[in-house]
Amino acid sequence: MAETTAPTAAARTQCPYCGVGCGLEMLPPAVAGQSVRRDAEGTPMWTARGSRTHPSSLGQVCIKGATVGETLSRGRLSEPLYRPSLGEAFEPIGWEAALELLVGRIRHSLATRGPGAIAMYGSGQFHTEDYYVAQKLLKGALGTNNFDANSRLCMSSAVAGYTRSLGSDGPPCCYEDLDHCSVAFLIGTNTADCHPVLFQRLVKRKKRHPRSVTIVVVDPRATDTSRAADLHLAIAPGTDLALLHGIAHLVLREVGFDSDFIEEATDDFAAYAELVAAWTPARVAALCGIPEEQLRAVARLWGSRRGILSLWSMGVNQRREGTAVVGGLINLHLLTGEIGRPGAGPFSLTGQPNAMGGREAGGLSHLLPGYRLVTNGEHRAEVERAWGFAPGSIASRPGLTAWQQVEAMEAGALDLWWVAATNPLVSLPNLERVKAAMARCPLVVLSEAYAGSETAHYAHLLLPAAQWSEKAGAMTNSERRITHCPAFRPRHGQSRPDWEVFADVGRRLGFEAQFSFTSAAEVYAEFAALSAGRVCDVSGLSHDLLEREGPQQWPFPTGSAPDSASRRLYTDQRFPTPSGRARFVADQPLGLAEPSCDTYPLVLTVGRYLGQWHTMTRTAKVERLQAMHPEPLLEIHPQDAERYGIEDGALAAVTSRRAGLTVRVQVTDRIRLGSVFLPMHWGFNQEPACEANALMHEQACPISGQPELKATAVCVAPATAGGHPAH
Ligand code: SF4
Numbered sequence: 001m002a003e004t005t006a007p008t009a010a011a012r013t014q015c016p017y018c019g020v021g022c023g024l025e026m027l028p029p030a031v032a033g034q035s036v037r038r039d040a041e042g043t044p045m046w047t048a049r050g051s052r053t054h055p056s057s058l059g060q061v062c063i064k065g066a067t068v069g070e071t072l073s074r075g076r077l078s079e080p081l082y083r084p085s086l087g088e089a090f091e092p093i094g095w096e097a098a099l100e101l102l103v104g105r106i107r108h109s110l111a112t113r114g115p116g117a118i119a120m121y122g123s124g125q126f127h128t129e130d131y132y133v134a135q136k137l138l139k140g141a142l143g144t145n146n147f148d149a150n151s152r153l154c155m156s157s158a159v160a161g162y163t164r165s166l167g168s169d170g171p172p173c174c175y176e177d178l179d180h181c182s183v184a185f186l187i188g189t190n191t192a193d194c195h196p197v198l199f200q201r202l203v204k205r206k207k208r209h210p211r212s213v214t215i216v217v218v219d220p221r222a223t224d225t226s227r228a229a230d231l232h233l234a235i236a237p238g239t240d241l242a243l244l245h246g247i248a249h250l251v252l253r254e255v256g257f258d259s260d261f262i263e264e265a266t267d268d269f270a271a272y273a274e275l276v277a278a279w280t281p282a283r284v285a286a287l288c289g290i291p292e293e294q295l296r297a298v299a300r301l302w303g304s305r306r307g308i309l310s311l312w313s314m315g316v317n318q319r320r321e322g323t324a325v326v327g328g329l330i331n332l333h334l335l336t337g338e339i340g341r342p343g344a345g346p347f348s349l350t351g352q353p354n355a356m357g358g359r360e361a362g363g364l365s366h367l368l369p370g371y372r373l374v375t376n377g378e379h380r381a382e383v384e385r386a387w388g389f390a391p392g393s394i395a396s397r398p399g400l401t402a403w404q405q406v407e408a409m410e411a412g413a414l415d416l417w418w419v420a421a422t423n424p425l426v427s428l429p430n431l432e433r434v435k436a437a438m439a440r441c442p443l444v445v446l447s448e449a450y451a452g453s454e455t456a457h458y459a460h461l462l463l464p465a466a467q468w469s470e471k472a473g474a475m476t477n478s479e480r481r482i483t484h485c486p487a488f489r490p491r492h493g494q495s496r497p498d499w500e501v502f503a504d505v506g507r508r509l510g511f512e513a514q515f516s517f518t519s520a521a522e523v524y525a526e527f528a529a530l531s532a533g534r535v536c537d538v539s540g541l542s543h544d545l546l547e548r549e550g551p552q553q554w555p556f557p558t559g560s561a562p563d564s565a566s567r568r569l570y571t572d573q574r575f576p577t578p579s580g581r582a583r584f585v586a587d588q589p590l591g592l593a594e595p596s597c598d599t600y601p602l603v604l605t606v607g608r609y610l611g612q613w614h615t616m617t618r619t620a621k622v623e624r625l626q627a628m629h630p631e632p633l634l635e636i637h638p639q640d641a642e643r644y645g646i647e648d649g650a651l652a653a654v655t656s657r658r659a660g661l662t663v664r665v666q667v668t669d670r671i672r673l674g675s676v677f678l679p680m681h682w683g684f685n686q687e688p689a690c691e692a693n694a695l696m697h698e699q700a701c702p703i704s705g706q707p708e709l710k711a712t713a714v715c716v717a718p719a720t721a722g723g724h725p726a727h
Pocket residue numbers: 015016017018019020021022060061062063064065066195196197198
């Protein structure tokens with residue numbers, strides 16, 4: 001759809017892709033004296049450039065952020081569409097009829113089966129306002145905690161790990177720590193491809209002052225991240241917790257630890273020390289498949305240096321023991337006192353642009369706004385009072401997690417699954433099972449900005465969403481910095497912001513007063529007030545202040561001066577636990593839920609490409625990005641390729657216990673012997689199709705509920721001419 005106005009001023013906002021949350025300046029299609037910029041389809045196009053005034057990125061931007069202007073108008077969903085069954089074609093329905101249908105079905109479910117038959121699956125691409133109103137609708141008005149988000153697949157192990165060890169969610173570090181650390185310990189993160197602006201900040205420092213920082217990368221695969229490392233530990237998949245315990249063993253016995261910090265600021269050290277005593281260097285080196293000297297070298301860094309910053313993302317979180325691995329990493333920081341100081345601390349790198357804001361707004365099935373818990377009676381009462389619902393309105397048990405929502409559909413226990421701003425038919429594991437489950441659900445609603453996503457193929461009601469750039473809202477990046485994202489373009493077609501639709505549904509259900517919001521600023525004001533006194537206190541923030549003063553970090557309680565927030569949490573060595581002390585956690589390593597075996601002798605790990613993002617609903621629309629990665633490639637070690645008769649550039653069949661696919665092969669020693677790699681971006685709608693996550697299993701961390709999307713057992717074979725061979 002063509003732009004309908006001709007704005008001339010640049011808009012300052014946050015990049016809508018990854019959790020680095022870089023500042024962007026969006027330049028309008030026509031600036032004075034220049035011709036109108038147009039995308040490949042001839043639509044006037046806003047152009048992105050890095051915002052020098054944004055403190056998180058200081059003018060830097062990667063190719064995804066730089067090309068986001070090309071994605072905003074193309075392939076959009078323009079109007080509400082409906083079909084009674086999956087076998088029928090979609091027909092326009094109009095907003096009024098769509099919302100009446102939706103509200104009628106909600107009322108029917110509430111009357112016949114109760115609130116547990118309704119669930120919503122949201123997204124880290126929501127603005128905080130979308131998240132907040134969704135919580136109020138589901139958890140307050142409907143009385144079900146069945147709201148989960150794709151953060152469950154991304155960061156829920158980090159959330160659980162921080163909470164277990166430190167007493168609360170909330171990354172304690174900031175990006176400036178990249179400039180101050182003496183050791184950057186990167187584990188389970190391909191930062192070069194997934195968080196490129198942060199990676200470049202570290203690499204530039206290393207180039208300028210090579211001896212100022214030692215970079216350690218722990219990853220079974222060699223990547224652009226590991227190429228920049230002083231030390232790359234290419235450990236066997238699933239052995240990272242053993243590695244962390246092995247480092248602790250050496251720090252305790254041979255290198256030196258911070259006994260004062262342990263004494264003054266921690267609990268439960270004895271059980272941990274006893275546990276790691278058994279993880280001797282020889283045992284750990286053998287299990288991890290690394291030379292013992294590498295292990296000792298890393299332990300020496302942990303024990304002798306000041307300023308150790310550990311960075312992690314999906315490689316740690318997407319594990320059936322994800323929370324335990326996060327705990328193992330935080331243990332090392334507690335052991336060495338490396339937290340709450342410049343250049344030190346455990347720092348999760350968030351995948352999505354506002355997954356952090358979602359956590360703050362209560363956007364997981366066990367949370368309420370302000371890092372509150374649904375299981376805590378005081379927390380429920382505080383939120384019920386603030387929301388204006390009767391005592392007892394909020395259910396006391398956690399709702400269904402992402403995968404539990406799939407299982408509920410499978411069991412016929414859900415009447416209505418409302419998916420918003422995400423594409424689970426690419427990102428969830430075991431996709432054939434998800435498709436079958438969705439096909440059983442009587443009403444699947446999809447709120448989405450773009451037309452034709454994989455998930456839309458299994459939906460009944462499509463609601464066009466106004467996306468970033470078309471609606472105002474706030475987003476929080478990985479360093480707890482909140483940016484106001486203005487609406488600087490007109491909404492596409494009949495699209496509406498998600499928060500507005502959720503509020504409309506709330507009013508139609510009879511909750512006029514609770515959902516009387518007339519602007520995103522009003523929504524944010526209510527959320528901010530509810531955060532007062534919590535770790536993530538933003539009660540001093542408002543849309544006005546963020547627009548006027550620029551992005552701000554939390555905590556930002558009422559009365560705070562702009563730019564006065566402490567860059568780091570826990571600088572006073574006090575933690576939000578009942579004792580005020582951080583906790584060591586002692587978990588025995590379990591390894592992979594599905595290790596390789598005779599039938600499936602290779603471990604498949606999945607990851608991301610620099611030029612693609614998530615399920616490609618945006619990035620597939622940019623020719624430059626597509627040209628960087630024209631197709632997905634299966635990386636396989638030369639010896640494995642020879643063993644299984646696979647040739648470089650040929651097609652191979654990859655089969656797991658759940659599914660199979662055909663994909664082109666890249667023979668490379670980047671990948672460990674015994675492992676193979678696929679990107680996760682491609683779905684069944686892309687050309688070529690490559691549903692990597694269809695191969696993956698759904699076994700999840702029992703604490704965080706995050707599925708082990710990072711590893712599954714597969715076999716590979718040359719593909720037959722027609723594609724996948726019979727197995
Ligand atoms: S690093 Fe992330 S936030 Fe920054 S421009 Fe790239 S995709 Fe956007």
